Amino acid sequence: MLKIQNLQVHYGAAQALFGIDLNVSQGETVALVGANGAGKSTLLKAVMGLVRPSRGSIFFEGTDVTGFSAVRMVRQGLALSPEGRQLFGELTVFENLQLGALALKLNKSKVKQGMEEIFSRFPRLAERKDQQAATLSGGEQQMVAMGRALMARPRLLLLDEPSLGLAPLITDEIFAIIRQLSRSGVTILLVEQNAARALSASTSAYLLVNGRILQSGNSEKLLADPKLRQAFLGAGSDNRPEASRLGAAGLTNIRLEKPDMTNQSFMPSFKSEDELHTHQLKGLQWTINHVYQGSSFYRTQLEKAGIQPSDIQSLDDLRKLPFTSADDLRDGYPFPLRSVPYEQITRIHASSGTTGKRKILAYTQKDVDDWADFFARSYEMAGITPLDRIQIAVGYGVWTAGMGFQLGCERIGALAVPTGPGNIDLQCQFMLDFQSTVFCSTASMALLMAEEIHKRGIADKINIKKIIYGSERSSVSMRQKISELFGGAELFDIPGLTELYGPGTGIECPNHDCIHYWADYYILEILDPDTLKPMEPGEWGEMVVTTLCKEAAPLIRYRTRDITRIIPGPCTCGSIMPRHSRIRGRSDDMMKFRGVNIYPSGIDSILSEIPGLGSEYQVHLSRDAASGRDSMKLVVEQGEHCDRKRSFELATETVHQMKKKLLVTPDVELVQYGSLPRSERKSQRVFDTRLQDDIV
């Protein structure tokens, strides 16, 4: 009845259909399934004469109808019930139905006869015939759209997305009508996103992907095809759980409903180091000029150092610039380093930590977009694609962590399962139900999950292929244990700090011997933390960063306090992006404990405010091997003349103050005055045994 040969359609320069061949026989219902944007509607429009094919031919009942107008097509015996119904909301049901017969120029009695047939098929429409179409429910509007098409007495009915936006029960009703129509002899070409439905309601089907027919044949056979079920049907394959991994979320495949993102890349286009350096110099010049014009803080700093923006002529001139530190952030609270007018700031984020040390950073929309772009690049380097499902078990809210992982996930087009941290039961359940392929968390959370997965014996039922973890140190043995208990997942360390957008400023190389960092967004210097002189390439030192395109709160030689080193030379993975080691520690003794940043100075000030305590103390951080939980023990000397009987009371008060001000609950042990070792140099106060072996 309908024969389509080598049909091609272009919208301007963009090709929507690539050589489609399709047949519909008399009395058949043929389904055309595929994702949004696959070209289904374009194909129907081309058949209906609403879109002009650029090549190929369409035959209807033996006549070449290629290029016929829509009105002529209706007279030939075709009718279209379009996607989104396209009713005239102000007109009544009756008037809308009448329009369907317009092209045929029928006399009144024929129209009346047609109308009666429609009303007997759709009794609900008879009841509402004088009602405005806009006041109908979605299901009733769909009936009007189908009825309007049937008014043209078509021999071939084209149905575009009849279930779109309808509740499941209403969808059942619409499909019952489609089957009735088919039984009464109407030939139907059905376009439908809901693949399982369409296949059940049709005799044969075509699967359209990116403008091409990928598969076609008997609907029942297609429905039973395990490969098609796996890629496309999801819940249609409940009896084969392994087949539903990629489609577990519903009847239609979420993946295929998104634009094709498989060929995008977020990697920079630089081919050589020279090109990168040219880009960096431009970025540095822009930044210095930007802060000189936009920030009173930076302008004062630059003037003090005797620097004008025009003085920056080469990357070596970076060395002339003054440093910025965490103190500058605190002094500038709540909008430190602000270099744009307030109305250009679109959000703020804060670093974790206690009130006194909390850092707030502002972002413009471009800053947020840049962050999303390079986070997507981090995912890309880890081999993550739009087909992945990323379970994001890091903190959302004012912290940058969750937001960054989420932004990057959306940018790359993967599916986010935003669980947030903690809640082990939910994490396990979602890993099973959604078959998440990527898990993002802190290292200790990943260890906790790994052990839980082992305990529950579900390692072979989950589908985690990659773990992206950050924000704290991890050891080789800890990484091995996590990977093993997760059933062999690949681990990627992701660095980042709030001051520098957030996490994702680089990521562990796919060859796993370093972290590639995004040198087109910031310049990394490694300096001696005491002398602030540059270290030789390969030597450990403090990471100092200068941003190249950050607008709201740019960083100029910002002292991160993180200790790492630059790894010279090209990487075996082939990436041109430079590398640094994983973060080894802090130059200011900051501790990370259960997600909270703690400085010895914070403990100093708490202890000094409790009369009866001495000034010497030790912090012991340990990790329970079985549970993976960290604990903190605080050993404090009593004051020289303090009564020993007060030790219980003092310990209780210390726990109370630590909890209140630092948000941690340590075990506190009081010891006699003078019993802790003293040293002429800086005494070691922090004993961190959580990691037993070397950092790579």
Ligand code: ZN
């Ligand atoms: Zn590499």
